[in-house]
Amino acid sequence: MEILKPAMAGTLESSDAQVTVEPGTDGIQLTLSSSVMNQYGRQIKATVLETLERLGVNNAQVTVVDKGALDCTLKARVECAVFRSCGQSAANIPWGGAVR
Amino acid sequence: MAYTLSEIRPDDQRNRKKLLALLEGEGITLDGNLDYTCGLFDENYQLVATGSTFGCTLRCFAVDHGHQGEGLLNQVVSHLMERQAEREILHQFVYTKCQSAKFFQDLGFYEIARVEGTLSFLENRRGGFASFCKQLEKDRRPGKSGAIVMNANPFTLGHQGLVERAAAECDTVHLFVLSEEASLVPFAVRWKLVTEGVAHLKNVICHPSGPYMISSATFPSYFLKDEQTVIAGHAKLDLALFVSIAQALGVTVRYVGEEPRSLVTGLYNQIMAQELPKAGIQCVEVPRLQAEGQVISASTVRQAIHDGRLEEIKDQLPQTTWDFFHSSQAQPVIDAIRGSAEVIHY
Numbered sequence: 001m002e003i004l005k006p007a008m009a010g011t012l013e014s015s016d017a018q019v020t021v022e023p024g025t026d027g028i029q030l031t032l033s034s035s036v037m038n039q040y041g042r043q044i045k046a047t048v049l050e051t052l053e054r055l056g057v058n059n060a061q062v063t064v065v066d067k068g069a070l071d072c073t074l075k076a077r078v079e080c081a082v083f084r085s086c087g088q089s090a091a092n093i094p095w096g097g098a099v100r
Numbered sequence: 101m102a103y104t105l106s107e108i109r110p111d112d113q114r115n116r117k118k119l120l121a122l123l124e125g126e127g128i129t130l131d132g133n134l135d136y137t138c139g140l141f142d143e144n145y146q147l148v149a150t151g152s153t154f155g156c157t158l159r160c161f162a163v164d165h166g167h168q169g170e171g172l173l174n175q176v177v178s179h180l181m182e183r184q185a186e187r188e189i190l191h192q193f194v195y196t197k198c199q200s201a202k203f204f205q206d207l208g209f210y211e212i213a214r215v216e217g218t219l220s221f222l223e224n225r226r227g228g229f230a231s232f233c234k235q236l237e238k239d240r241r242p243g244k245s246g247a248i249v250m251n252a253n254p255f256t257l258g259h260q261g262l263v264e265r266a267a268a269e270c271d272t273v274h275l276f277v278l279s280e281e282a283s284l285v286p287f288a289v290r291w292k293l294v295t296e297g298v299a300h301l302k303n304v305i306c307h308p309s310g311p312y313m314i315s316s317a318t319f320p321s322y323f324l325k326d327e328q329t330v331i332a333g334h335a336k337l338d339l340a341l342f343v344s345i346a347q348a349l350g351v352t353v354r355y356v357g358e359e360p361r362s363l364v365t366g367l368y369n370q371i372m373a374q375e376l377p378k379a380g381i382q383c384v385e386v387p388r389l390q391a392e393g394q395v396i397s398a399s400t401v402r403q404a405i406h407d408g409r410l411e412e413i414k415d416q417l418p419q420t421t422w423d424f425f426h427s428s429q430a431q432p433v434i435d436a437i438r439g440s441a442e443v444i445h446y
Contacts (some may be wrong), residue, residue, distance in 0.1 A: 006185070007185065010178075012208070016180065017182070018208065
């Protein structure tokens with residue numbers, strides 16, 4: 001999927017994550033900050049990249065401000081931000097899949 | 101405890117009172133120019149936290165001291181950021197007291213400058229300002245470099261004289277044109293008139309000023325009326341950022357036009373003369389050029405255009421600006437100036 005416009009999902013509250021996606025041209029550029037960076041930084045990064053790959057996003061600037069979100073939360077926030085960024089968030093949301 | 105988040109409208113007298121009381125209790129003054137304010141209320145409908153936005157900035161945050169440590173700021177910031185994102189503003193800035201900066205650093209904001217003892221300025225891009233400076237560094241030239249920052253609303257002989265003086269005294273002049281769309285003459289036109297007006301000076305490099313110089317983020321009171329203490333705070337912040345930009349470009353001297361009339365620019369120049377030498381940057385105030393015993397000023401030019409007396413100010417404009425205002429492209433700009441009630445910079 002292509003990122004058409006900037007979009008944001010999630011909050012900065014504890015156990016959540018705020019994900020922002022913006023159009024990009026040079027692959028995935030991920031900026032991650034987390035309150036549990038030392039413990040789970042690599043896992044968070046892997047989850048975000050995996051979700052983007054599953055959605056078929058190849059070019060984007062992605063910013064994640066994590067507040068200790070579980071993997072399922074992270075996935076949901078990334079999906080939501082991506083769906084919002086390509087105008088797919090109004091109806092027939094293919095949760096867990098990709099827009100074809 | 102359950103909290104409810106809701107907007108506090110400017111005409112909502114009851115909640116407005118609570119808002120002012122909360123801010124006063126936490127030692128914060130409410131800004132005059134805000135475009136959205138929200139509040140977090142507890143079960144008894146007491147206001148416990150608040151935050152506001154203006155343009156691309158988040159500001160006027162306060163959390164009741166009895167409720168600090170509950171993570172309420174996170175809720176308020178999340179709400180405001182989401183709302184800003186809906187308006188497609190993703191590059192966001194925060195003003196806050198120095199001692200509160202660390203809370204925002206936990207929320208994905210990075211400090212770009214601080215005015216010791218007063219305020220800290222943060223953005224939500226890691227290395228945003230650093231990469232802006234790095235981009236500018238490509239235009240760094242050896243020898244003596246000077247800088248000028250101008251709105252050029254529109255470009256007059258006064259502006260041209262200032263640039264000519266700087267170009268004669270320096271090896272390179274970096275000329276920044278305010279890219280904020282908050283003036284009567286749109287940026288595209290100001291940029292065109294400036295670049296054409298300095299085309300004969302080969303050692304002048306023009307730059308759009310971007311979000312870090314006299315923008316609605318760093319210096320909102322330049323564009324909208326505010327009190328002197330507020331202007332002074334904004335000016336100091338703007339100059340703190342300018343010092344970093346100057347270092348990236350190797351600029352050692354900044355030229356400014358003398359300001360006899362405008363309150364905000366006058367104050368800015370005054371603070372500049374105090375602050376820049378501390379960072380090893382010379383500040384040169386150049387007297388205004390005069391035409392027929394009258395100082396040349398863009399405000400006067402706008403007033404003349406507003407009153408339809410364009411012919412009277414021919415001796416205040418360079419040929420390029422004069423030609424532009426007689427071309428068909430100028431009509432929307434002239435209409436905008438005529439339609440505006442306030443054409444003089446306060």
